[in-house]
Amino acid sequence: MTSLNEKVAIVTGASAGIGRAAARLFAQHGARVVVTARRQAELDTLVGEIEANGGEAIALAGDVREDAHNQKLVAAAESRFGGLDIAFNNAGAVGPLVQIDALERSDWNDVIETNLSSAFSAARYQVPAMRRRGGGSLIFTSSFVGHETAGMPGMAAYAASKAGLVGLVKSLASDLGHEAIRVNALLPGGTDTRMATFENDEQRAFVEGMHALKRIARPEEIAQTALFLASDASSFTT
Numbered sequence: 001m002t003s004l005n006e007k008v009a010i011v012t013g014a015s016a017g018i019g020r021a022a023a024r025l026f027a028q029h030g031a032r033v034v035v036t037a038r039r040q041a042e043l044d045t046l047v048g049e050i051e052a053n054g055g056e057a058i059a060l061a062g063d064v065r066e067d068a069h070n071q072k073l074v075a076a077a078e079s080r081f082g083g084l085d086i087a088f089n090n091a092g093a094v095g096p097l098v099q100i101d102a103l104e105r106s107d108w109n110d111v112i113e114t115n116l117s118s119a120f121s122a123a124r125y126q127v128p129a130m131r132r133r134g135g136g137s138l139i140f141t142s143s144f145v146g147h148e149t150a151g152m153p154g155m156a157a158y159a160a161s162k163a164g165l166v167g168l169v170k171s172l173a174s175d176l177g178h179e180a181i182r183v184n185a186l187l188p189g190g191t192d193t194r195m196a197t198f199e200n201d202e203q204r205a206f207v208e209g210m211h212a213l214k215r216i217a218r219p220e221e222i223a224q225t226a227l228f229l230a231s232d233a234s235s236f237t238t
């Protein structure tokens with residue numbers, strides 16, 4: 001079994017969907033986990049579930065757009081669990097699905113802040129902590145949107161943020177490899193979470209049809225890839 005024994009992880013976007021599934025899976029495989037999102041109650045429920053299954057986790061609610069919160073998460077990993085080995089920077093938001101001339105500057109800024117600038121902020125605090133540990137694994141959730149050759153309608157800000165994330169990840173991977181810090185982007189296909197809401201059956205069928213498996217993923221399936229990237233099983237993957 002893939003082991004995360006002795007490892008400490010931060011998982012963002014853990015109140016729901018992919019992050020929630022990943023936090024549970026990481027804990028199940030032995031990691032001690034700091035979970036975060038804005039909704040405290042959902043995080044408390046998650047921590048309760050992890051503890052009931054014999055795992056260890058703490059919840060720190062907050063906003064990944066804020067430097068102070070990202071700093072606090074790293075401090076919590078170090079003070080409560082002794083260090084930081086893994087960060088699954090997964091929180092994200094789509095923003096309004098509208099044409100460019102209807103997209104408000106404030107909505108553009110919000111999507112870029114949530115999906116891209118948050119990654120920069122998180123890495124600024126996580127990398128020094130991983131250095132203190134002698135290495136680590138940074139994982140960022142990008143998306144097939146912004147990467148596939150065909151664009152998706154109404155998703156300009158989201159696509160730009162997720163494509164930008166891939167650029168950031170490539171740069172960090174080349175900067176940090178010599179320090180045994182691996183950096184990867186996970187690009188899920190459509191995944192059955194609150195984010196993937198469809199207006200009607202036709203729209204759902206269209207998105208399912210874009211995927212080779214002719215369905216969208218369960219969050220637990222995407223979490224398995226995050227587990228691989230977090231663990232030493234992916235020791236040459238960056």
Ligand code: NAP
Pocket residue numbers: 012013014015016017018019036037038039042062063064065090091092093114141142143144145187188189190191192193194195196219
């Ligand atoms: P989800 O169920 O809506 O989860 C999004 C998570 O991000 C929630 O836990 C949310 O928690 C958190 N979050 C959003 N804004 C935040 C903020 N400002 N500060 C802190 N936490 C914040 O959607 P999901 O599908 O699991 O999304 C996870 C990641 O996968 C995202 O990066 C998304 O872009 C990416 N992705 C999803 C799909 C898909 O089809 N679902 C496909 C490709 C990529 P709170 O609301 O409690 O803050």
